[in-house]
Amino acid sequence: MQYSPEQNRQDVAIPLDPRMPMAPASLEETGLESSFLLRLAAKCAAEQDTITASHLADRMKLPKVLANILIKELVKLALLEARGLAGEDVRSDIRYALSANGLEYARAASRQSQYVGPAPVSLDAFCRQVSLQSIHDERVTPERLIESLEGLVLSDSLVEKLGPAMNSGRSILLYGPPGNGKTSIAERTSQLFRQTIFVPHAIEVGGHVISFFDEAVHQPIAGADAKPYPKADQRWIECRRPVVKTGGELTLDLLDLTFNDGPNVYEAPVHLKASGGVFIIDDFGRQQVAPQSLINRWIVPLERGYDFLTLHTGKKFKVPFDELVVFSTNIAPKDLSDEAGLRRLKYKIFVNNPSRDEYIQIFKSYAGGAAIDVSDIDLNHFYDRKYHGTMLASCYHPKYILDFVGSYCEFNGMPKVASLDMLERAWEGVFTLE
Missing domain, CATH: 1.10.10.10 (Winged helix-like DNA-binding domain superfamily/Winged helix DNA-binding domain)
Incomplete structure (x- = not known):
């Protein structure tokens, strides 16, 4: 909806966005x-x-x-x-x-x-707002999916599986051999969602303040994209849907409130900050805590769409769990969890090693970007020599090989040409020989 000068009048009651929180007209309407x-x-x-x-x-x-x-x-x-x-x-x-x-x-x-x-918002107001701007309400189109995956070489069958999974707003498990783009696919989900959401500075629960807005997570809308409106509740910040990525550092403690006993203020857990957006757990299974324990912690949130948090006083309260959760792992699903746990991960998508054609396409794409010449004959000979038997091609190989070629040629003052001999030299310099 376009902003017009008439909407700058103080008596206008219709917001630009029907999801926009309206400023309280009384102390009671603050919810505090x-x-x-x-x-x-x-x-x-x-x-x-x-x-x-x-x-x-x-x-x-x-x-x-x-x-x-x-x-x-x-x-x-x-x-x-x-x-x-x-x-x-x-x-x-x-x-x-x-x-x-x-x-x-x-x-x-x-x-x-x-x-x-900023005055915090009430827990009830936060829950209502998350429901109004649910990620389940934003549709991912095939065109938007293809646009977000631009630059990645993926099979048509894989893209066809990703579409419904991303559109579901539910949990996804990307698994398969290392170095084939699982993390890249997960990170591209940030480009799928175009709607903005409203994020509070803080939330009040039982007289306690939970700090919520995080500059490292939430990206405010600014400039021409912002929606100025005089009667909007300024306790909320219009932001892009957040994308939170965690890896080996994720522990069960990070999924609970953090109480800072000096200032007596709580910090919202990472998955709560991801509300209305995407939560990526990279290298799933490599955390200090067992993957089964993490899945057990999330059985209720993944299944029911809500979570329970606890204040240091012992008071428990319910919060919404509204986000697309993407797990990325090199570990076989059967080694991550029992069947009951895996059942909570709604979409399980295998990301395989590249085919010969996909590998060559990736190689040529990297070579073009690095201004390195490589002939089809040398590249095909190289592929036949290296990828046979138990040696499988990986999507990350071309970049590593070409990085070596580029560095070697620059150091020696040579033209950047990935000849067959140079490719062999790069192979020996990059990969361990058993």
């Missing part, structure tokens, strides 16, 4: 307790000598009318004092400063939680 908001406002006021309603609204990402309500309540409680106008214009905002009691109130609030910044 007034006492929580007052403590947060006091901590924001303690950041500098004086504060105005405009500054507080910007800091807490709330409408100015709500910032004024919070300021009036703090003044009423003798925690905040007026210090005159912020400027010479009589229409300027009034400056406020914390009183002695207000400073102690802010310190006490900080001892409870040092979180200062």
Whole structure:
């Protein structure tokens, strides 16, 4: 939908995107307790000598009318004092400063939680928003799949299997010999989804704050692609669907809340940050924890679409599990999990070694990109010499071989030509000889 100047009026009630969270019109509509908001406002006021309603609204990402309500309540409680106008214009905002009691109130609030910044959203609001922007609602077309896989040499049969799996928004297991593009395929899923989603700065659960927005994960929409709208809830950031990739470092602890006992703030686990996007587990089976244990941890999320997290107080709460989960492994599925666990991985796709034609196509593509000349005759002779018996071609071989050729020729001041002799030299320099 196109943005028009008329939509910049303050009285417009129809958002650009029906999924866009609307700004709260009252403290009750924030989904947060007034006492929580007052403590947060006091901590924001303690950041500098004086504060105005405009500054507080910007800091807490709330409408100015709500910032004024919070300021009036703090003044009423003798925690905040007026210090005159912020400027010479009589229409300027009034400056406020914390009183002695207000400073102690802010310190006490900080001892409870040092979180200062945008007001969090409620858990209920987060769950509703994830449902509104579910990855299951975005259709992946054949054209978009082919576009996202551009540059990868894959068989038609493999692409035909990938399409329905990616479109399902469910779990996928990519397995097969190493070095044949499983990770590359998984990473290309980031290009499949074009819709944006709305991500909160933080979530409030039982008075506790869970930090959610992560610059390493969430990519905000900026510039011409952004959807400016005056009545949008500024506690949410419009972002591209996230893609989170983990590997051997993944442990069961990373799938739970991280409690930072210094500031008394929680950090959302990696799979929760991937909500509405893609979660890639690369090198599945190489983690410090057994793959069966990881699958057992995810049986409920993969099967039911929700997960349970636990605060350090022991309080458990339910969160949505709405993401495309892609497992990539070199290990045979039977060695990863029992049948019950494998049943939770909805799509199991074998990524095989390349055929002769696919290998030669990959080789020529890399050679062209590296400006290395290679003749069809030499390349076919080389293939026949090396790939026979138990020696199978792999998709990564051409790049490794041609990298050696390029480096060797540059070092020796030679033209970049992958002659049969040079290919033999590269083979010996790159691969171990048994």
